Structure formats: C-alpha cells, structure tokens
Amino acid sequence: MIKVERLVKTFCTTKAVDGISFEVAEGETLALLGTSGCGKTTTLKMLNRLIEPDSGTISINNKNILEAPPETLRRGIGYVLQNNGLFPHYTVAENIAIVPQLLKWDKVKTDKRVSELLDKLHLGKEHLKAYPNELSGGQQQRIGLARALVADPPVLLMDEPFGALDNVTRSKIHSEFKALDELKRKTIILVTHDVQEAFELADRIALMDKGKIVQIGRPAELLFKPANEFVSGFLNEQRLQLEFKAIKITDLWEHLPEGGRKTNTSSLSADADFWSALEQFKFIKGENLNILNQQSKEIKNISFEALMAAYSQYKHLQPHD
Amino acid sequence: MIEPQQTLWDFMGQQADKLGVQTLQHIGLTFISLFIAVLIGLPLGIYITRKKSLSGLVLGIAGILQTIPSIALLGFMIPLLGIGAKPAIVALLLYALLPIIRNTYTGITGVDATVKEAAVAMGMSKWQVLFKVELPLAMPVILAGIRTATVINVGVATLASYIAAGGLGEFIFGGISLNNTNMILAGAIPAALLAIIFDFLLSLVQKLNFKKIKGAVKIAPVLLLVLSCLYFIPSAYGGKLTAGFTPEFMGRQDGNLGLQSKYGLKIHTIVISDAVMYKAAQEKELDVISGYSTDGRLKAYNLIVLDDDKKIFPPYYAAPVVREDALRKFPELEKTLNLLAGFITDSIMTELNYKTDYLHQSPERVAKDFLVAKKLYRADKGGKEGVVRIGSKIFGEQYILASMYTMLIKGYTNYNVATKTGLGGTKIVFDALTNDQIDFYPEYTGTGLLAILQAAPKTVTQLQTSKDSTYNYVAREFEKRYQLKWLKPIGFNNAYALMMREKQANELHIKTISNLKRYLDSK
C-alpha cells in the first residue's frame, strides 16, 4: 500500500535520511525504531509532505504522492504527534472536528462521528467543551488520536505518540490502542525509540541508524535472526522481556503436550504471546490453562511447567548469537 | 495677569464647547491613524514572518521612524502634505507602526511550532493556517501592540495642534504660551484620562477568552471606524472664512480675545503654529492669520496687513536698550547706535526680513547691502578701545539689526564688538542684559510693556492707542527699575497684525479689521 524507494534528505551537511526503501502492506503496522537523531521523524514527514525529499519516490496505493495537491494528500492521512499539537484555542470537540470542517462535513455527521470516537477512546462527553490545557497528558494524547482518526483515513502516521506519557499511562494506552477496532483496518507507520513499544504494537519493525534501515522484519526475526551486531546490541538490554513478548504460543504449539484435562479453568488464545500466558498463571496459581488454537481448532490444557519446557525446547532450536 | 484668577473648573465650564470639540478631535485623530496603522502594520508584520530576511529591515525602519522626535516628524510632513488632518494622521500612523508590526511578528513567530505543524499536517492551506491558527493564537500579543500604539497616539496627538489638526493640544500649548495653568490642565487632564481609559479598555479586550476574540475581531474594525469618525464631527460646521491663529494669539487680550471683545469678530478659527501659518495662508488653507507686521513672509506670500482701526494691538516699536554704565564706558556708543534711528520703516524691515527668511541671504550680507545703499556703511577701523557686547533674540530680524549695529560700531568708533546672538526669548536676553553679560540689544516697546514690565491692563489700555506714550512709559520705567536706557526708535512697528492674501482682500474690499467683521456678518 505504501511504497518508499531510495529516499534521501540532507539538511545542510547532515544526511538525515540516506537512501531508505520499504513497503507497508494494507492494514499492517510498521514501527520505525532507532535512537534519537537517526532520521525517523524526517522519514515520516516526507510521507505526508511536511518535508520534501531530495530524491526518491513515495507512492500510496500505487499513486505517487506528488500527483495530488499536498492539502488533499494530508486530509487523507492521519497524523499524531508526540506533543499532540492540539489547538489551545479550540475546545476538544472543535479540535477533533478540524478535518471534517476542512472536508465540509455537515454538523450532524461531524457531531455523530466525534461522539462515537470519544466513546471508543473512553473519553467522557463532559470533556467536549473543555480546552486541551484542562486535560491530562493521557487524555490529550487520546484526543490527538481521535483527531487523526476522525475522517477515517486509510493511513495513519504516528511520531512517538506515547513518548511524553508516564509509564503507567503509556501501557494503559498501549492496550487500548491494540484493542481499538478503528486501527485494525489501518495502515500505520509508528515512529518510536522505545523497543518495548515497537515490539508490542508493530507487525514489523524497521530498525534505523544514521539515516539508514539496518534491518526490517517481524519482531521475532530481529530478535532471533539479527542482521548484525548493531541489531542484537540494540535489543540486548531488554532481551528476555522482548523474547517473552515476541514469542507467540503458536510458535511453541508443537512443543506443548497434547490434550490433557479440560478443567473449568480459564482459557487463552494461541495468538497471545508467551508473556501474556505467563501473566495468566499469576492469577490462576497451580491450575492449568486452556489454550485455543484458532487455526487448528485444537485446545490444549497445559501446566506452567509444560509451558516453560516448550519455551526452552523452542529456544534450543533458534540460532545463537 | 491678563485674565482674572479662576479655578480649573470654571475654565472647563466656560470652555466646555471647545473642550468637547477638542476631545472628539483627539479621539478621532488617535483612531484614524491607529486604524490605518493596523491596516498597514498587520499585513506587513505577517509578511515578514514569511520573508524573514526582510524582518530586520522592516523592523529597523519602523524603529527609526519612532525615534524621530514628534515635532520634527510633523515638520517633515508639512512640505509633503500641508497642514491639517492629513499630515497629523500620517505622522501618528508612522509612530503607531512599530509596535503593531513588531508585535504581529513576535506574536506569529511565537506560535507553538508543533501546533502549526499539526495544522499543516491535517491539510490546512497557508491561509487557513494563518486565519485559524496563527492569528488567533498571536492575538493577545498583537492586541498588546495595538494597545501600546493607542497610548503613544493619544500622547503624540497633542502635538497635532501645531499643524492645525486640532485636538487637546490646542489647550495645552495655548496654555504654555500664555502661562495659563488652567488652560494647560484643561487639555492635559482629559488627554491623560483618554490614555488611561483606552489602555484599560484594551487591557480588558486582551484578557478576553480566545473564543470571544473571534467575535471581537469582527467588531474591532467597525469600532475603530466609528471612533475615527469623531474627528470629522467638529469640522462639519465651518464658516465663510477660516482663520489660523497661534496658540499664544488665541489667549491674549491684545490678540483673539481683543478681537472678540473690541471688534466682535466671529470667525471659524483653527489653532496653528507660527512656523506653518503663513504658508497655509498662501495655499488658501487659511484666509486670515495672526502674524507680525514686519515678517518677511508677508512679502514672500503676497499677504497684506489689515488696519487695526480700533487699536487693539499695542505698538511694538523697536529700539536698542542699553545699559547705562555701558553708555558711560563707551561715550561714542549712543551717537553711533542712533545712526539707524528712523531709517527703517515697516516695509523696509519686511523687505529685509524677506531677504533672510525667504531668499536665505545671510543677515550680515543683508545688513551690509542696506547700509551701503543708505550710504551709512564704513569700513572696519579695527578698533582696540574696548569691546561692546551686542545681544539678540533668536530670529532673523534681530540678527539683521545686530549685524547693522556691529558694522556701525566697527566703522564709526574705535571699539571692537562681540556678538551674543540667538539668546532665545525675551526673558533670556533681558536677563543677560541686566546681569551685565551684554551691553545692549534691540527690544520692542510692546514687549517691554507687557512681558518685562507686566503693566496692569488698565495702564495698557491707556497707553496702547499712541506709539509715543508707550515708548515714553517704557523708557521711564526701564530707567527707574533697571538703569537701562531706550535709545531712539529705529522706525518700524513689529506688532501683531491680522493678515490676508492680497488678492482675496482686494476682491472682498477688506482693508481694516472692521471691514473684515462687516463681511463676516453680512448674509
């Protein structure tokens, strides 16, 4: 859906973006991951033409983005910024309704859509008349997201959207983000310097350094098949936690014992990651867990020990760095 | 004192009409210029946020404009735009520009870059970003600039009266010339109140919620226009002829007050400074002006003096006033100075003044040419028997007279001469004389009577009908009080006079002030 080819952007003498190419499929979430100054923001802003590239092409839906006027392009792309960029002189309702206003929606349609989004993002109606500075950081960020989603654009660009939030708020919004149906259909490019966030939210990750993509692939690929020292070094610090999150129960499926007692214990989807499975055991101490594999329509009833055994067998089969 | 003691309140009550008119004019001037300054400054301020390379230049020029002293700026306007409202408004608007441009610029550049970026990223056009984001967010800062400009304009507008644009300056500067405190306060207090009130009102506007400003932005231009129109209300009633009088003339018994009480003259009058009055008369912006009867511009601009048939203007015959000890020290001096006595008539003096003031010949040259023509000139004898110190006030006629006396003393005696010309006004030069800083200077009988001796109104009325009685009175009193001697009069009378364009006066058959009154009263 989005295709970026050999993108280059130089500011004076700094090569901010140095020949980047990637593709994002429809409905996919790609994270641009890397330390500060590696060119993530510059790459992202070239997608909605806030910055014009020196060379290279970008097409969305097989159409070069230079074909349409930039305003038209931008109205079809949601954009969420780290510091939310809400208009301080607009109420919450007006902030969310900016793009509908530009698209000349009628009032009824706009109001309906605004309240629908407020509902989905767990914001009370009482906030509609409030100004951004009267809200918490988390609420402001949700409104920034609502504003980007309001016209239901097929593409969403997010630049460190949760970077300014405290840890508790951030993980809360992360889980809301994953659960939001609006986002399931969207093609999303998410810029972040937070490895955890990238692993948690992205389908694929492009790890960047000095204006170049070092490796692009699924989280597990980066973790278990790092392209070079840089990649493994980048992920090493939080390795264990990342692995737990990168490995899905389906990856372990063949190592788990068949059948077992189907007690009336809680159950989990096999799409869940290993970390969530471990967390489930915290709540149901000493009991077994029912795991449902959607594809094979199998259910396995497993103990904590069986799960850990499957994990170490799986690990043995991965190449070591 | 010319006027009896009265309280400020009395004065304001008496002059309520005028006070009202001046206040309206003042508000009008302030807001017309402000309105135009906003029309120019706001777009310019926005433009330089887009073209940052020009910002230094534009802000620099606006800054320089503001450092020009207001009087000078008004002066520059006269050759370009004449007198009256136009130059005053232009000068005021130039003053108002800097705060408006600067605050628009800082206001807009100060808008949070993330907010602007978000606006662009959502698909707003340049104009939408400007009107929906940048201007509303910069509005408090821009309003602060407009507020500053308003207060500056209320202040500077007092100077508009110098070029006949009206406003509360008429009272302030009239009062200063006449040393009338009530008159000064009657202008200064309302002007100060206007500044405080507008400042306060604008501070309220500034504090308005963002939301309400959206509406206020729309009513602001209308409000500005309405306030601007106030200026034109007073000028709606005019008359057949327009007079321009100096602030000093306006308040004097031997000036406008006398014209009203003795002649019953009722004429549409505007107040104007001496510097531009003659030119305005020539350019038909004024029909009747108050001037001095030997002023060179009389000739330059083809003006004639109306005969003061009821003798309200006291005589101002010129004569050297000398220290008695100087006359003893320099025995030849009196004889030499009297060489000039009776030689210079009104028309000759006008002619001489015309040469310096209008043809810009040097006073020395004019003096020498005259003495040579009258066969009075003798070459410098290079005298070494002491130095005579000559003083003069700071205008052309006095320079010419001082030069003539210098040449005569150097040519006829063995004394040398030191000149201390340009000693400001009457008070300064007279103090220099009594304090033995100079030996003599040319003075006028009327000035001696009114300004120096400060004779009682009754005495003045008695004396002013005759030239000789005034001269005799001042000569006697100066001798008695200051040991100063008035030598023989030079001949001309540089008194207050009403003047008109020669052509118009002839057409209307106006030769005297009584003729003028009859013309004004007819129909």
Ligand SMILES: Nc1ncnc2c1ncn2[C@@H]1O[C@H](COP(=O)(O)OP(=O)(O)O)[C@@H](O)[C@H]1O
């Ligand atoms: N407008 C600009 N002018 C000059 N240099 C810039 C500009 N924007 C970014 N850069 C430089 O380009 C590089 C990449 O910046 P950026 O894309 O913002 O990095 P990231 O978002 O990954 O932190 C940095 O070295 C930064 O200093």
Ligand SMILES: [Mg+2]
């Ligand atoms: Mg960045």
